[in-house]
Amino acid sequence: MISGHPTLNQQVTFLYSEDVEASWRFYSEILRLPLIQDQGTCRIYEAAPGGRAFLGICRAKAPRATMDPRVEGGVVITFIADDVDCWYEYLKARGVEIPYPPTFNEFYRVYHFFFQDPAGYTLEIQRFERPDWVDPPC
Structure with a gap:
């Protein structure tokens, strides 16, 4: 713990x-994320091994106002993986529509691609191509 600063133990994106x-x-059959908890109207999946990052997928109470994830209040869920091309092929083989193949983004120095889940959320698989990104703990 940083002196005087509380630590965060886990993260959930709903x-x-x-x-x-x-x-x-x-999320369970295509991405094959382990189901951690079923709350009836919301299911929580482990997004990365180790019990630190989770996705909660919940029943909406109203329609989405916009499909643009980059407006205020928008969201992009990014999964970090070593083998981006393998994920691309895996998802395409399961019928996931992916508008563009993986590309290298020179500005952010990431190799990545985007796609959408059934609710229209933008998802990204990426690999950092920069030495200053932190590796996950062992």
Whole structure:
């Protein structure tokens, strides 16, 4: 702990879906994230091994106002992986529509691609190509 500063132990990002059944199938069957907790209208999946990062996929109470993830209040969920090309092929083979193949972004120095889940959230698989990114703990 940093002196005088509390630590954060885990992180959960909650996403809301009008067709929650389709979203649950996507996260459990396509991405194969382990289900950690089923709360009835919300299911929480482990997003990375080690019990530190989670995604909560919940039944929406109202329709989305916009499909643009880069407006205020928008969201992009990024999964970090060593083999971005393998993820690209894996998702395409399972029928996930991916508008562009993986590319290198010179500005951010990441190799990545984007796609959407059934609720329209933008997801990204990326690998950092920079020495200053922290490696996950062992």
